[in-house]
């Protein structure tokens with residue numbers, strides 16, 4: 228049977244569904260009997276989801292920044308071509 232320290236060491240892998248066989252059973256059994264680790268597991272999962280959401284938003288804003296830079300380069304090139312036909 229896992230203790231809480233052992234569970235917290237395995238929690239991240241558990242969320243990623245990396246455990247199989249007896250390890251998976253041990254982790255699930257600990258979650259059944261320990262409300263503290265259930266809470267920890269829930270908060271860890273939410274933190275990871277929040278981090279993923281923020282990373283996705285940053286990536287999207289970078290994509291918008293890239294589009295803005297690209298459109299400015301095209302506009303500058305067009306202005307240069309219009310000035311020097």
Ligand SMILES: [Zn+2]
Pocket residue numbers: 230231232234257261262263264265
């Ligand atoms: Zn525990």
